[in-house]
Amino acid sequence: MAAGAADVTTGRANVFRMSPSDIDLMIAALKFVSSQDRTKICIVNHQIAYFESMSSFLEHKWSTEKAPSILRIDVAPADKDFRSIIGKLKARRCDALFALVLPDSMGTLLQQLHAANFSPLIVGPPGAANPAILSLPTNLTDGVVFARFEDPSPDFIQRFRSRFGHSPGITADYGYDALMVLHSVISRFGSSTEDVTRGMLQVKGYQGASGIIDIKGDRTRTSRRVQMWEFRSGEAIVTKEP
Numbered sequence: 001m002a003a004g005a006a007d008v009t010t011g012r013a014n015v016f017r018m019s020p021s022d023i024d025l026m027i028a029a030l031k032f033v034s035s036q037d038r039t040k041i042c043i044v045n046h047q048i049a050y051f052e053s054m055s056s057f058l059e060h061k062w063s064t065e066k067a068p069s070i071l072r073i074d075v076a077p078a079d080k081d082f083r084s085i086i087g088k089l090k091a092r093r094c095d096a097l098f099a100l101v102l103p104d105s106m107g108t109l110l111q112q113l114h115a116a117n118f119s120p121l122i123v124g125p126p127g128a129a130n131p132a133i134l135s136l137p138t139n140l141t142d143g144v145v146f147a148r149f150e151d152p153s154p155d156f157i158q159r160f161r162s163r164f165g166h167s168p169g170i171t172a173d174y175g176y177d178a179l180m181v182l183h184s185v186i187s188r189f190g191s192s193t194e195d196v197t198r199g200m201l202q203v204k205g206y207q208g209a210s211g212i213i214d215i216k217g218d219r220t221r222t223s224r225r226v227q228m229w230e231f232r233s234g235e236a237i238v239t240k241e242p
Contacts, residue, residue, distance in 0.1 A: 006053060009219040014193060016200050016215060018178040019171075020223040025126050025147040026054050028226040030061060032145065033096045038121055042094035043072040044085060044101060044109065051100040051125070058098060075101070080108045086116045096121040099144075103130040110140040121145070127170070129229065129236040141231040145239060149210075150225040156209035177208035 006021045033041065041062055045055040055072055062070050071092045073085050089097065097120045099109055106124065113119065121143070124133070128146035151157065152173035160168040181203055182196070189199030203215040211224040230239035 006057070012219075014197060015219060017220040018181070018213075019174045019210070020149065020221060022050075022054065022126050023057050024223045025149070025226060026057055027061070028228065029098070029123050029145070029147040030058060032147070032228050033121065033123065034066075036096070036121060038096035039066065040068065040093055040095045041066075041070045041098070042089050042092060042096070042120070043070060043098040044082065044089075045072055045074050045098075046077045046101045046105070047074050048077060048102075054100055055098070077102060077105075080105050082109050082112050083116070086112055086118060089120070090116065090118050094120050096123065098123045100125050103127065103132040106130075106133050107136050107140070110136065110144070114140055119143075123147075128231075133231075134234065134236065138231075138234045142233065144231045146229055146236075147226055148229055150227055152209045153211075173209035177206075177210050177213060180208070181206060181213065 006023045008021075009015050009017055041058070043055050043058060045051050052074075055074075059070050059072055071089070071094065073088060075082070075085065099106065099122055101109060103125075106128070110122070113122075122145070124144050124146040126146060126148055128144065129148070133141060133144075152168060156173055156176065157168060160172060181200075184206070185196055185199035185203065189195045189202075200215050200219070201217065203213060206213040212222065214222040216222065227238050229236045
């Protein structure tokens with residue numbers, strides 16, 4: 001239902017993607033960085049598959065279009081001391097830093113950047129609007145930007161709140177759409193594996209909770225609108241529409 005890596009459907013004939021790839025978020029974030037005239041891009045990358053796919057994309061995309069190349073520094077998820085890494089970033093004079101780290105490490109990274117008097121444009125991970133980050137002092141978080149897909153449809157949010165008494169979680173719209181699309185396909189084409197596969201490839205223009213859904217030939221879905229968000233005074237707000 002929700003999976004960030006770009007190759008989820010590759011080599012899996014019966015796997016269909018109901019969420020866009022989070023690579024789409026990196027495309028938007030990189031365009032934003034370029035629009036801010038930042039040219040010395042660096043990445044601090046936690047070594048998990050989710051972030052590594054994003055880092056590899058950023059390296060490849062930037063190297064084919066811009067110079068100098070991106071400085072990428074990989075970090076074990078358990079390592080929370082970034083001070084030696086920050087020294088390397090300063091030596092490179094990075095003016096934009098993709099901080100692709102887990103939320104519970106983001107505070108430490110921002111604190112150590114502040115202590116080092118180093119303030120590049122910080123691009124946080126897609127899930128940056130996390131309580132662990134929102135609760136940090138504003139002098140650390142103000143100016144941090146991140147890309148995210150637009151919210152689910154207002155109708156879905158309202159119906160979800162009425163039913164469950166709270167706002168939908170980050171994958172609720174994808175889960176709902178997955179079940180509703182599958183129900184529609186089975187109703188129209190049948191329930192065998194072959195019927196469902198054939199029917200899923202016919203899904204075009206489906207109005208889902210997560211936006212308009214077209215299933216492409218590689219079993220991925222079309223993207224949804226991306227927004228750039230920024231932390232200001234302890235809140236995350238939209239700073240740039242696509």
